[in-house]
Amino acid sequence: MDNPLLENAPLPAFCRIRPEHVEPAIDQLLADGRKLIAELTAKADEATWETFVDPIEEEDDRLSRAWGPVSHLNSVMNSDELRAAYNACLPKLSDYASEVGQNPDLYRAYKRVSEQPGLNAAQRKMLENTLRDLHLAGVDLPPEKKTRYREISQELSSLTAKFAENVLDATNAWHKHLTDETRLAGLPASAKALARQHAKERELDGWVLTLDFPSFEPVMRYAEDRDLRREVYEAFTTRASDQGPHAGQWDNTEVMERILALRHEQAQLLGFGSYAELSLAPKMARSTDEVLAFLDDLAERSVARARGELDELKTFALTEHGVDDIQPWDLGYWSEKLRRHRYAISDEELKPYFPLEGVVHGMFAVAERLFGVRIEPADGVDTWHPDVRFYRILDEAGETRAQFFLDPFARRRKQGGAWMNGAVTRMKMAHRAQLPAAHLVCNFTPPVDGQPSLLTHREVETLFHEFGHGLHHMLTKVDYPPVAGIHGVPWDAVELPSQFMENWCWERESLDLFAAHWETGERIPEDLFRRMTAAKNFQSAMQMVRQLEFALFDFRIHMEYDPASGGRVYEILDDVRDRVAVLKPPATNRFAHGFSHIFSGGYAAGYYSYKWAEVLSADAFSLFEERGIFDPQSGHAFREQILEKGGSADAMELYVAFRGREPNTDALLRHSGIAA
Ligand SMILES: [Zn+2]
Structure with missing residues (x-):
């Protein structure tokens, strides 16, 4: 068969790719890949860059050149036939990836090549990354540890899936049926229409509110009915836990404990002191101390400002509306009122x-x-x-x-x-x-x-x-x-x-x-420009400390885990909140039980990355603030050190080569209006 996915043209032949090309192409390429790996690893002791790395990379590239357009078309021009072909290939690809990732002969061959003289810096970096990733996948462990590593990985993948399922089931289990329209006062028309639709789907009159974000968020932000906000808040913040309307059902308490214990054990098997250390192995941040110092620095410099923002909000609610008690379920509502009062800016403008x-x-x-x-x-x-x-x-x-x-x-x-x-x-x-x-x-x-x-x-x-x-x-x-x-x-x-x-x-x-x-x-009128930039930093310190709360909590539970004392999930969360939260949630709040980013997503001991990258980008831009936003020399340095070198050198070294020094948090705090 003439298969456009197997051509080596400079660009994909999008017009000619048909669902029936997908499986045969992937089958062919996976078979070719297996054959090549078998041939090359049979003579692993003779491996060199030219005889081993080159052919493997070229074969890998053939696979990604075929799979890339398929998964792209599946996202942008989806059809039932294409989706079926795409899904049929997923397990084949993941089997292949784990075969490659668990192959000790490959590890041995890469290791041999990495010890040879004459490699350039990018080649060395590539081999270093490959060996590191194979090590993190447990390839070089002795047999009994390897078996344990695999058991842990399997149990972790079902536990993290279970965590997500519990959150999903708990989210779906709750809804609030309303027949009195006055209780929806304040909600935008779009949110009401959604609530109406949710009711229809359940063959109910009136309106139905759910805990899905498009339903939850407008209630917290716009609903005038305070009891309604509190009820929805409580349902949302107790999902999949031992508290709230479905207490004890879909409870993630044990799941979290087990995940933390297994991650810790896995990190120890690989020779790390904690899972936080393991998480940092492929990252730019160099040590757990560095991450903690980074988060602490941001916290120290933002908390007072965040408290000030909360005070402003309280003053506004009191003087403009006579309200003297702000609870967590009131925060979004009064913030939205203050934002509109102060900036009167809309997307439409x-x-x-x-x-x-x-x-x-x-x-x-x-x-x-x-x-x-x-x-x-x-x-x-x-x-x-x-x-x-x-x-x-x-x-x-x-x-x-x-x-x-x-x-x-x-x-x-x-x-x-x-x-x-x-x-x-x-x-x-x-x-x-x-x-x-x-x-x-x-x-x-x-x-x-x-x-x-x-x-x-x-x-x-x-x-x-x-x-x-x-x-x-x-x-x-x-x-x-x-x-x-x-x-x-x-x-x-x-x-x-x-x-x-x-x-x-x-x-x-x-x-x-x-x-x-x-x-x-x-051009944009001056007044509009000023309002637009002022609105950008509305409550930025409160948002900052909220993100820091998540990041510190995530990092510390993975760093401080000790089999003798267990996860101490809420003990650590309370401690973090004492330091950085401006408004303490009620004792029934079970935020961690729904924190999917770290318990079922890829952010475990990595949530800090959001802030880390913001600091880098703000600090990078500050060079252009100093020298002009179109300064060609600074632009050239960014292109040369960051854009052109990509992953071929240590990220901190590249940053320093561009900026002339290591990054610091000053620019981000200044851009957010938190520090002068
Ligand atoms: Zn992005």
């Missing part, structure tokens, strides 16, 4: 200044001025939908460095949200050289009735954010896919370029490059 075409051109102009590249549209390239645009990035010499697709609009059977992923990763190996290519996917409102697509300011930020990831993927000069572009960049550093680019959405000088009223061509 800004949208006319952000027509998509203008924003895209402006974003390219920003990148061109900062990084000395040129971005040009190109025709005649095969895409997956008529709305999709295609561009090339050229360097100073006019050489094409990368290419990308932009799929801007929401449509049926396209996954929501916005993201960047690589279509092709840069590679220069023995038998193969290729330029990077990326997909930028958004879900903006398409043009309607003669009006262009107009973005909210948040959407403009999103576009810049994803483009930042895209530049990281595309401007790389590294030749080996596992450390080229965003590959191999530590989890806590990968958001640096994306958040960094968002800064150009907040500066007058850059906004004036692209923000113009779609009808009049007028």
Whole structure:
């Protein structure tokens, strides 16, 4: 069969890919991969970069060049047939990945290559990462420990799934049926319509509130009925626990204990003192002390300000509305009232200044001025939908460095949200050289009735954010896919370029490059600009301490675990809250029982990464505040050290090479309006 997924063209042949191509291509490539690994590991003792690493990387790249477009199309042009083909391949791919990840002969061969002279820095870094990841997967453990490692991994994967199921079941089990419309007073029309729809689905009259975010959030923010807010708050914050309306059902207490115990044991098997240490092994942060000092520093400098913000809120509620008692279920409601009272700013007011075409051109102009590249549209390239645009990035010499697709609009059977992923990763190996290519996917409102697509300011930020990831993927000069572009960049550093680019959405000088009223061509008026920037930092210290509470709690439960005393989940949470929370939740609050990020997602002892990356991007931008937001030298340094080197060197070393020093928290606190 003529299969477009098995061609080695520079870009995927989107128009010709059919669901029936998927399984045969993946089967073929997995069989080829297994055969190659068997051949190469049979002579592991002779492995060199050329005879071992090169062929493996090329084979891996064939697999990702086939699977990449399939999973991309599954997200942006979903159909029942494609979904079925996609799902049929998932278990095959995960079996293959665990086979590779558990193969001691591969480990031995990589180890041998890593000890050979003549490797360049990027090659050494790539091998170091590979050996580290194989070690973290338990490959080099002695047999009895390896067996135990596997048992732990299996039990952990069912426990973390159980945790998520409990949260989901508890969330779905609760609803509040209302027949008296006055109780919904204050809710926006969209939230009421949703509540009406939820009632219809249950064949009930009136309205039904649930604990899903689109239902929960408007109640906390807008519902005037205080008892209703309290009831919904209590149901939400006691999910999957020993408290609240479903106390004892779907209770995660034991699940959390067991997860913490097993993670600790696994870390010890691998030679770490705690799971927090294990979590940091592939990250930019160098030690548990460094992470704690980092979080403590932010906390110390934000708590007083956060308390001040709460006092302001209390004063507002008292003087404007005669309310003298603010409880956790009142916080969102009064905050929203204060926000509107103070800034009177709406999305609608800004949208006319952000027509998509203008924003895209402006974003390219920003990148061109900062990084000395040129971005040009190109025709005649095969895409997956008529709305999709295609561009090339050229360097100073006019050489094409990368290419990308932009799929801007929401449509049926396209996954929501916005993201960047690589279509092709840069590679220069023995038998193969290729330029990077990326997909930028958004879900903006398409043009309607003669009006262009107009973005909210948040959407403009999103576009810049994803483009930042895209530049990281595309401007790389590294030749080996596992450390080229965003590959191999530590989890806590990968958001640096994306958040960094968002800064150009907040500066007058850059906004004036692209923000113009779609009808009049007028720039954003000064008064509107001032309100927009002032609203940005509304209650930023309260938001900061909330994130620090989560991050400190997550880090400490994984760092301080001791089999003798158990998880001490709420003891540690209370201790953290004593230090950083401005409004103490009621004793029945069971936040941890629903903290899926760390108990069922990938953020265990890694929640701090959110703040870590914000500090990096703010600190990076502060160089441009010092020298001008389009300073070409600083732009060049960022391109050279961060964007071009990607995962090919230690993240802290690259940062220092760009910034001239290690990052600090000053700029983030200043940008958030927390410190002067
Ligand atoms: Zn991102």
